[in-house]
Amino acid sequence: MTDICNCKGLVSSISEYIDGELPPELCAELEKHMSECENCTIVVNTLRKTIDLYKQPTPDNPLPDEIKSRLYARLHLEDYMNK
Amino acid sequence: MSEESLNNSNISLAALKAGDRAEFARLVDATSNHIYRLALKILRDPQDAEDVLQESYIKAMRALPEFEGRSSLSTWLYRIAVNEALMLLRKRRVNLVPVEEDPDEDDLQAGMVLTDWCCLPEDELLSAESRQRLEQAVDALPETLRVVFMLRDMEGLSIRETAGMLGLTETAVKTRLLRARLRLRNQLSVYFGERLTENSSE
Numbered sequence: 001m002t003d004i005c006n007c008k009g010l011v012s013s014i015s016e017y018i019d020g021e022l023p024p025e026l027c028a029e030l031e032k033h034m035s036e037c038e039n040c041t042i043v044v045n046t047l048r049k050t051i052d053l054y055k056q057p058t059p060d061n062p063l064p065d066e067i068k069s070r071l072y073a074r075l076h077l078e079d080y081m082n083k
Numbered sequence: 084m085s086e087e088s089l090n091n092s093n094i095s096l097a098a099l100k101a102g103d104r105a106e107f108a109r110l111v112d113a114t115s116n117h118i119y120r121l122a123l124k125i126l127r128d129p130q131d132a133e134d135v136l137q138e139s140y141i142k143a144m145r146a147l148p149e150f151e152g153r154s155s156l157s158t159w160l161y162r163i164a165v166n167e168a169l170m171l172l173r174k175r176r177v178n179l180v181p182v183e184e185d186p187d188e189d190d191l192q193a194g195m196v197l198t199d200w201c202c203l204p205e206d207e208l209l210s211a212e213s214r215q216r217l218e219q220a221v222d223a224l225p226e227t228l229r230v231v232f233m234l235r236d237m238e239g240l241s242i243r244e245t246a247g248m249l250g251l252t253e254t255a256v257k258t259r260l261l262r263a264r265l266r267l268r269n270q271l272s273v274y275f276g277e278r279l280t281e282n283s284s285e
Contacts, residue, residue, distance in 0.1 A: 016261075053213070063134070
């Protein structure tokens with residue numbers, strides 16, 4: 001399951017490739033390589049998925065009450081604190 | 084991100100500029116969670132994050148008359164917060180610009196986990212536990228990588244903007260972003276690899 005990916009030179013391009021910022025010729029080179037290399041395909045696909053996952057919107061937890069109170073006090077906005 | 088909640092809350096820039104305190108309170112209400120979480124993620128210290136939170140609004144209050152609306156109000160505010168957080172990091176003498184910056188291919192590839200977990204169902208990928216693993220992986224990134232990752236990937240700054248804010252070259256930002264992303268991918272691959280093994284033995 002764990003193994004070293006031996007595809008030197010291409011790893012440094014995959015982040016830009018996923019962002020669509022890789023120059024076309026490098027892009028073609030990487031895609032050609034991926035069609036022949038299962039390991040690199042897995043790395044690219046799971047990296048893309050990783051980015052998708054952490055970009056999923058998560059509801060921000062509410063600010064802890066005591067932090068909120070101190071913030072509103074510091075800004076002299078106590079009168080407007082609704083909770 | 085909170086951009087949407089701010090847009091939905093119809094905060095009036097004119098009222099803010101006129102010094103309307105109720106309007107400023109609405110701005111704080113719509114944005115303070117995000118700023119606190121952002122500062123906490125960058126600084127990993129609740130007290131420092133709270134300082135950043137307070138100082139950001141104090142700076143914003145002072146700077147509002149000069150705000151020209153070239154960016155959205157939330158973007159402007161979050162940049163103030165990021166700058167405050169970076170200032171604190173620098174005070175802690177965190178060196179955000181190390182000497183050596185070459186991407187070392189061997190290092191990038193070392194221990195790369197090659198589990199294909201893309202086939203896992205969405206509810207497994209987006210479970211509370213997997214989110215927690217991801218959070219922990221972000222927290223475990225070294226400061227130099229985490230800051231780049233937060234600005235570029237979580238706050239959506241461009242490579243150029245991230246470079247500008249951190250005093251780095253664009254190449255350095257790209258390299259660090261790659262390293263951060265690969266580390267997160269690896270951590271998730273270990274976790275999802277375990278899930279795959281569990282699923283197949285069930």
